[in-house]
Amino acid sequence: xxxxxxxxxxxxxxxxxxxxxxxxxxxxxxxxxxxxxxxxxxxxxxxxxxxxxxxxxxxxxxxxxxxxxxxxxxxxxxxxxxxxxxxxxxxxxxxxxxxxxxxxxxxxxxxxxxxxxxxxxxxxxxxxxxxxxxxxxxxxxxxxxxxxxxxxxxxxxxxxxxxxxxxxxxxxxxxxxxxxxxxxxxxxxxxxxxxxxxxxxxxxxxxxxxxxxxxxxxxxxxxxxxxxxxxxxxxxxxxxxxxxxxxxxxxxxxxxxxxxxxxxxxxxxxxxxxxxxxxxxxxxxxxxxxxxxxxxxxxxxxxxxxxxxxxxxxxxxxxxxxxxxxxxxxxxxxxxxxxxxxxxxxxxxxxxxxxxxxxxxxxxxxxxxxxxxxxxxxxxxxxxxxxxxxxxxxxxxxxxxxxxxxxxxxxxxxxxxxxxxxxxxxxxxxxxxxxxxxxxxxxxxxxxxxxxxxxxxxxxxxxxxxxxxxxxxxxxxxxxxxxxxxxxxxxxxxxxxxxxxxxxxxxxxxxxxxxxxxxxxxxxxxxxxxxxxxxxxxxxxxxxxxxxxxxxxxxxxxxxxxxxxxxxxxxxxxxxxxxxxxxxxxxxxxxxxxxxxxxxxxxxxxxxxxxxxxxxxxxxxx
Amino acid sequence: xxxxxxxxxxxxxxxxxxxxxxxxxxxxxxxxxxxxxxxxxxxxxxxxxxxxxxxxxxxxxxxxxxxxxxxxxxxxxxxx
Numbered sequence: 001x002x003x004x005x006x007x008x009x010x011x012x013x014x015x016x017x018x019x020x021x022x023x024x025x026x027x028x029x030x031x032x033x034x035x036x037x038x039x040x041x042x043x044x045x046x047x048x049x050x051x052x053x054x055x056x057x058x059x060x061x062x063x064x065x066x067x068x069x070x071x072x073x074x075x076x077x078x079x080x081x082x083x084x085x086x087x088x089x090x091x092x093x094x095x096x097x098x099x100x101x102x103x104x105x106x107x108x109x110x111x112x113x114x115x116x117x118x119x120x121x122x123x124x125x126x127x128x129x130x131x132x133x134x135x136x137x138x139x140x141x142x143x144x145x146x147x148x149x150x151x152x153x154x155x156x157x158x159x160x161x162x163x164x165x166x167x168x169x170x171x172x173x174x175x176x177x178x179x180x181x182x183x184x185x186x187x188x189x190x191x192x193x194x195x196x197x198x199x200x201x202x203x204x205x206x207x208x209x210x211x212x213x214x215x216x217x218x219x220x221x222x223x224x225x226x227x228x229x230x231x232x233x234x235x236x237x238x239x240x241x242x243x244x245x246x247x248x249x250x251x252x253x254x255x256x257x258x259x260x261x262x263x264x265x266x267x268x269x270x271x272x273x274x275x276x277x278x279x280x281x282x283x284x285x286x287x288x289x290x291x292x293x294x295x296x297x298x299x300x301x302x303x304x305x306x307x308x309x310x311x312x313x314x315x316x317x318x319x320x321x322x323x324x325x326x327x328x329x330x331x332x333x334x335x336x337x338x339x340x341x342x343x344x345x346x347x348x349x350x351x352x353x354x355x356x357x358x359x360x361x362x363x364x365x366x367x368x369x370x371x372x373x374x375x376x377x378x379x380x381x382x383x384x385x386x387x388x389x390x391x392x393x394x395x396x397x398x399x400x401x402x403x404x405x406x407x408x409x410x411x412x413x414x415x416x417x418x419x420x421x422x423x424x425x426x427x428x429x430x431x432x433x434x435x436x437x438x439x440x441x442x443x444x445x446x447x448x449x450x451x452x453x454x455x456x457x458x459x460x461x462x463x464x465x466x467x468x469x470x471x472x473x474x475x476x477x478x479x480x481x482x483x484x485x486x487x488x489x490x491x492x493x494x495x496x497x498x499x500x501x502x503x504x505x506x507x508x509x510x511x512x513x514x515x516x517x518x519x520x521x522x523x524x525x526x527x528x529x530x531x532x533x534x535x536x537x538x539x540x541x542x543x544x545x546x547x548x549x550x551x552x553x554x555x556x557x558x559x560x561x562x563x564x565x566x567x568x569x570x571x572x573x574x575x576x577x578x579x580x581x582x583x584x585x586x587x588x589x590x591x592x593x594x595x596x597x598x599x600x601x602x603x604x605x606x607x608x609x610x611x612x613x614x615x616x617x618x619x620x621x622x
Numbered sequence: 623x624x625x626x627x628x629x630x631x632x633x634x635x636x637x638x639x640x641x642x643x644x645x646x647x648x649x650x651x652x653x654x655x656x657x658x659x660x661x662x663x664x665x666x667x668x669x670x671x672x673x674x675x676x677x678x679x680x681x682x683x684x685x686x687x688x689x690x691x692x693x694x695x696x697x698x699x700x701x702x
Contacts, residue, residue, distance in 0.1 A: 073655040077648060111682040112657055193659045215685070216667070223668030223678055317687040321672040430649050431676055432656065433687040 014063045014175070015096065017087060018130075019120060020104030021113050022070030023310075023436035025132040027051075029104060029162035030067040031445050033171075040452045042588060044094045048083050049351070059176045066098065072112075074119050079356050088123055100179050101127045102171070103155070107137035107144060108437060110204060114196045121155065122185045129157040130171055136437075141208035149203040154183040163442060215437045222314050232318050235311070236337065239302045243295060243341055250294035258287035276477060277470070285469030285524075289462040292578070296345045296457055297450055299338055303349055304449045308441035312352065313433050320431060326414045327421030329355065329431055332362040336413070339369035343579045347586055348453070361420045363583060364596050367574050368413040370406050373526040377570050378402060380530055384555040385563040401567075409571050412603065456585075464581035469524055472577075476521050490532075495520040509569070509605060510562040510612040519575070526575045560619060565612035572604035626688075626696035627677065631666045635698040643695060650695050657681050658696055 020026045030038075034053025043050045051067040068087055069080035076082045083092070090097030103120050105113035120127060131146065150157040158174045161167030186195060221227050262283040269275040306312045316330030323330050331353040339346030346366045353359040386398045472495075481492040490496050499517030506516050514537060522529030534550055554563070574580060574597050584593045629635050639660050642650045658664075658681065667685065668678040676689045 072652070075651065075655070077652055109683045112684045115655070115657070193654075193657070219667055219678065219685075225669065225671045225674075228668075229671050313687070317668075317676060317678060318671060320676050320687070320689070321670050430652065430692055431687055431689045432649070432652055432692060433676075434656075435678055435685040435687055 012062065014061060014100065014179070015066075015098050016063055016100045016102055016175075017066040017068050017098035018102045018104055019068050019084060019088060020070060021072055021106075021109075021116055023434060024070070024104045024106045024109070024113055025162045026070060026104045027067060028442055028445050029102075029130060029132060029160065029168060029171075030065065031442075031448055032162055032165060032168045033065060036448065036451070038448075038452075040456065043083050043092075048080050050083075055172075057172050057176045061176060063175060065102075066095070071116070073116060078354060080354065088120065088125070098125070101125050102130050103127050104130045104132055106133045107131055107142065107159075108133050108140065110144075110200055111196060114199060115192050117153075118186060118192045118195055121153070121183045124182045124185070126179050126182050127155045128171075128174055128180065129153070129155050131157050131159045132162050134159045135161050135163075135167075140206075140213065142204065142206045144205075145203040149199065152199065152203070156180055213437075218438050219314070219435070222311070223317060228314075228318050232315055235306075235315075239299075240337070240341070242302070243298050243338075247294040247298050251291050254294070255287060255291050258283065258290060262287075273477070273480075277473065280477075281470040281473035282466060284473075285466035286462070289458065289465050289578075292342065292344055293454065293457065295342060296348065297454060299341070299345045299349065300450055300453050301446065303334060303352065304446050305441045307352060308439065308445060310436045310438045313435050316433060317435065326365075326417035328358050328361060328417055329353075329433075331355070331433075332358055335362050336366060336369055339366040339371060342371050342373065343367045343369065343576070344582045347579070347582050348457070350586065357421070360587065360592070361417050363586060364420060364592075364599075365413040365417050367576070367579050367596070367600060368409050368416065368572065370409045370571070371526070371576075373576065374570055376530050377526060378405060378567065380550060380554075381563050381567050384551045385558075385560050405567060405571055412572070416599075416603075457582075464584070465578050468577045468581065472521060472524055490517060490521075508612075509608040510559070510565040510616075511569075511608075512558070512562065515562075515566060522575050523577050525578065526570065529575070559616075561612050561615035564615050565608040568607040568611040569604045572600055572607055574600040624698045625694050626664060626666075626679070626698055627690040627693035629664070629666050629698060631669055634663050634665045634701050636701050637662050637664060638697040638699040641695050641697060647695070649692055653692070653695060656686060657684065663701060664696075664698070 018026050018030055030051065030053060034055050037055060038051055038053040041050050041052075042048060048069055053065050053067070054062070055065070056062045066087065068084045071081040071084040073081075074085045074088065076085045086092035087095045087098065088101065101120060101123075103117045105117055117127075117129065129150075131144070134144075137144070146157050146159060156174060158171050160171050186192075222231060262279055266275050266279055266283075269278070303312070306315070312331075312334070315333065318330065319333045320330035323332050326332075332350070335346045335349040335353070337346075338349050343366045346369065347363050350359050350362045350366070353362055382398050382401055386401050389397050391397050391400065474494075475498070476490050476493050476495040478493055496517050499520060500513050502516040502519070503511070503513050514533065518529050518532035521532040530550070533554075537550070537553060580593055580597060583596060584590065587593070624635075626635075626637075637658060637660055640650050640653050640658055662681055665680050666677050667680050670676045674690075676687045677693055678685055678687050679693070
């Protein structure tokens with residue numbers, strides 16, 4: 001009897017993996033092969049995205065495919081490349097070695113991609129070469145002797161165009177044929193660069209050499225020392241304009257819709273604990289999660305499109321020097337800028353930073369970028385305590401203070417990043433960024449990317465936010481106030497008691513117990529602190545009316561030192577559980593989240609302390 | 623000695639060798655893997671808006687952004 005072929009084994013699924021350089025079109029090939037049948041998660045223990053998909057060949061062979069992170073070589077320099085190397089070598093802790101590798105190379109960049117392919121050839125694993133972007137190479141005036149190259153390399157070469165379904169048909173057919181034998185490795189000690197040069201000289205004719213390409217014409221503008229930054233500013237302006245302008249109506253509509261739905265669903269229930277739990281705990285929590293979604297999706301639509309088009313690395317090039325001030329690289333700019341809208345999409349956008357240290361530092365300082373949820377608190381306190389007058393003739397003092405709050409936050413972020421990026425890892429930290437050719441973004445890839453972000457946010461981050469919201473609801477509601485109580489209900493609750501206890505810690509920075517109590521529900525989202533203050537002062541007003549009623553009350557009851565101290569506190573404090581939840585999700589480390597919380601609370605306390613005592617000394621208050 | 627970080631924009635040159643700043647310099651090793659190897663021709667296509675740093679270099683069919691410190695590891699010679 002013949003030895004069993006793979007198809008007769010219990011698990012007849014063929015395990016393959018896509019391997020290739022960054023920008024070889026590997027991911028769009030993966031998307032074409034699998035469509036929506038993909039699972040996105042992380043590799044065990046690291047923050048490297050693991051993409052696995054399933055498809056079957058025309059003859060019905062079922063295939064499981066792993067989209068390995070792009071790599072330039074097997075001698076890895078980053079956690080992404082570690083994964084690729086370990087899986088290819090069969091050394092990975094949790095992944096089995098693939099039965100077949102698809103070596104993806106772009107015909108437009110053979111010089112770089114063939115070298116990595118030759119490295120893969122040494123592994124002794126069967127390889128099929130997917131020669132991608134043949135259409136573009138032809139348009140550029142290149143022709144490749146595929147049969148000759150195939151014989152020379154000892155691996156089957158399948159030309160593919162990963163941009164459309166028909167373009168990957170030849171690869172699907174090739175996967176129906178028996179798995180090829182592993183290629184013979186090159187003679188040991190061979191110079192891979194010399195080998196690549198020989199292969200290109202023998203099998204590739206490039207009539208475009210010396211001609212100007214699209215990338216040259218576009219880079220002349222996009223990388224221009226003057227026009228480059230101008231174009232970038234326009235792109236960023238339009239980007240954030242749409243994030244705010246398009247997301248706001250959607251967010252308002254969603255918020256209204258959820259409130260209405262909640263009322264509709266809960267109408268049959270009697271007033272009481274259960275109704276309050278469902279309305280203020282579960283539905284309000286879920287609403288908060290869903291309300292973030294439009295902003296995240298619009299921002300990611302931009303980021304994915306900019307990334308796919310090849311513009312994002314150019315933006316990183318232009319901004320590198322600026323970000324080097326903070327010890328980071330240009331890649332950190334967009335995540336940090338997004339954090340001014342909200343740290344949640346900002347932290348998620350840090351995925352585009354390949355360097356793990358830069359990514360971590362970016363995530364850690366993102367909460368210092370003043371997000372839009374701080375504005376209601378700032379507006380309330382500035383309105384109540386900063387006189388409405390002009391200084392130096394033209395500048396409004398209130399506007400000036402608001403500007404100062406933003407500026408202080410940015411400067412602190414830069415300083416914090418500088419401190420985090422020096423020390424142990426002070427060795428030179430390279431940019432070495434590939435500037436890929438410009439490409440039109442593929443709609444299917446964009447749609448899939450957005451879908452994955454949405455699912456990830458709703459399922460992973462959403463569950464944490466909803467459960468914490470329920471927990472905070474419990475703290476603020478229990479125990480219930482005694483019969484005939486006169487004060488605010490929250491004052492009798494656990495949160496109220498904790499607030500009173502917190503006073504011993506917070507009195508030195510000028511907070512009264514009302515502030516302390518309102519900080520607890522304020523953890524849900526910063527802006528909630530305003531309505532919580534209204535509740536504590538037992539104003540019994542709706543959320544929208546809270547600021548107007550609070551304004552005169554606060555300015556008469558608080559000292560200016562207390563108000564400024566609270567402002568300083570808000571610049572730094574990680575007063576947002578959703579941000580910590582998304583940080584936990586993106587870094588997969590509770591230690592990092594606790595560290596971030598500690599450093600931000602520490603900074604907040606220190607800043608508030610300094611501001612409180614300075615103001616007291618200046619105003620001469622007791 | 624003539625290094626890539628001093629090559630004027632728009633001019634071609636040939637890579638002579640890549641120097642190591644430290645023993646087993648990981649940056650030099652990565653430069654080699656990216657194709658910065660002796661005999662290849664390079665051209666600077668753009669320089670950053672501040673202090674002309676970083677620089678954008680074409681190398682065969684690829685292009686890379688390098689900081690000046692990275693480019694200063696690459697020794698050049700004149701094209702023949």
